[in-house]
Amino acid sequence: AQKVTQAQTEISVVEKEDVTLDCVYETRDTTYYLFWYKQPPSGELVFLIRRNSFDEQNEISGRYSWNFQKSTSSFNFTITASQVVDSAVYFCALSEASGTYKYIFGTGTRLKVLA
């Protein structure tokens, strides 16, 4: 069965600190997708990144970076020099790579960035 674990329920950091959000997944599929979404206080879900299982390159987008390691089944998300606007709940999700592409979500990590 597929499963996504976000063990960090809530993290608080002071502005400008770096912070890493952990995501560990379980799947028997050899091909799959991993995602991160941001849910700001306004409530919508904002797509951040998609990674397929064959692409283990790390990705950087501005202050955001993602580290995908198949050996440890992890897809961690780092925010560098955090800002108050980064305060949100962040969800990691796993999808099969065929058929219905249903998502399995983690329970989310609430990030609070304090000024």
Place this chain on the structure above:
Amino acid sequence: NAGVTQTPKFRVLKTGQSMTLLCAQDMNHEYMYWYRQDPGMGLRLIHYSVGEGTTAKGEVPDGYNVSRLKKQNFLLGLESAAPSQTSVYFCASRGTSGGLLATQYFGPGTRLTVL
């Protein structure tokens, strides 16, 4: 291009009442999904549709029905609302081609309270 929209944004029901949530997308996507979000549990799939006229059960389908009479619309119905259905409901859609294949795009959510 509005993306995915949901109607209504908020609703309060009494136990036993019925209602329908409407999801509409203007991206010509084949796949549509309904999720519910509860505190500490992430998002869980209720029902989904792989095309016009088709529906299927997700992880937590009990107490809900869906219909996909038109490709752009996906309706979620509660026939007899219960307090356990108090939640935030998200609709999502996904295309079947393009660079972000498998990525779901979410609507803004509907906050439902059942008294």
